[in-house]
Amino acid sequence: MRDRKRARELAAEFHRKGDPTGWFEVLYREAEEGKSNIPWADYHPTPHLVSFWMEHPQETAGKSALVTGCGLGDDAEQLAAWGFRTTAFDISETAIRNTRKRVPNSKVEYQAATLLEPPKVWRGQFDFVFEANTLQVLPAALRPQATKNIAAFLRPGGRLLVIARRREPSDPIGEMPWPLTRAEISAFTEHGLEEVTFDIVPDVNEPEVRRFRVLFQMRDSATQQQ
Numbered sequence: 001m002r003d004r005k006r007a008r009e010l011a012a013e014f015h016r017k018g019d020p021t022g023w024f025e026v027l028y029r030e031a032e033e034g035k036s037n038i039p040w041a042d043y044h045p046t047p048h049l050v051s052f053w054m055e056h057p058q059e060t061a062g063k064s065a066l067v068t069g070c071g072l073g074d075d076a077e078q079l080a081a082w083g084f085r086t087t088a089f090d091i092s093e094t095a096i097r098n099t100r101k102r103v104p105n106s107k108v109e110y111q112a113a114t115l116l117e118p119p120k121v122w123r124g125q126f127d128f129v130f131e132a133n134t135l136q137v138l139p140a141a142l143r144p145q146a147t148k149n150i151a152a153f154l155r156p157g158g159r160l161l162v163i164a165r166r167r168e169p170s171d172p173i174g175e176m177p178w179p180l181t182r183a184e185i186s187a188f189t190e191h192g193l194e195e196v197t198f199d200i201v202p203d204v205n206e207p208e209v210r211r212f213r214v215l216f217q218m219r220d221s222a223t224q225q226q
């Protein structure tokens, strides 16, 4: 079982202060100093990304990918190894600095940025976007903006793979990480995306937890949302 105690304390403290994304940098800094752990740092690519790829290999030659909330970069490195020209970002400057240090010869372009106000130059630029587990650490009120911004990264015809914890609307919201409902996942379709594949998969470490794993595609004719 992952140790989420400190992450949950910080999440609660920053929510009380009205700064729901301020705790990530603090947690990464504490981890750098050896005082805390990063509960999601596995140091290997997300297993449900790898199994998805085995079942549905995607075209990568000459294509670009973006990883949202990339943490310590394992998924970004995997996408680059599969052949994408890869960009990856995280809100935590410490996470980005440590990732660059950990993979000094990386081909991935790592950048500190926030999903809630991403660089405008990324709009409509990517053939493939990978989002795993960032939406579920944002409070529900911030997810619609994050969802819209993720969709806006895609070129017409580009694909988005999303992985997130799942809950029924009647389930309690519980503690961070806060699972998403089907409606929150389907909200991508309000921004020009169509569902291509839809899976509910058991978490690898916590088999009682279920995850959405959904591939979307941006309609060719979709005009990018504002």
Ligand SMILES: C[S@@+](CC[C@H](N)C(=O)[O-])C[C@H]1O[C@@H](n2cnc3c(N)ncnc32)[C@H](O)[C@@H]1O
Residues within 6 Å of the ligand: 021, 024, 025, 040, 041, 046, 068, 069, 070, 071, 072, 089, 090, 091, 092, 095, 113, 114, 115, 116, 131, 132, 133, 134, 137, 138
């Ligand atoms: C639960 S972790 C998941 C990390 C990685 N995607 C994975 O699946 O292992 C969420 C990550 O998103 C980052 N994050 C949180 N809010 C963000 C935001 N608004 N913009 C960019 N990154 C964010 C956190 O710093 C953290 O590294």
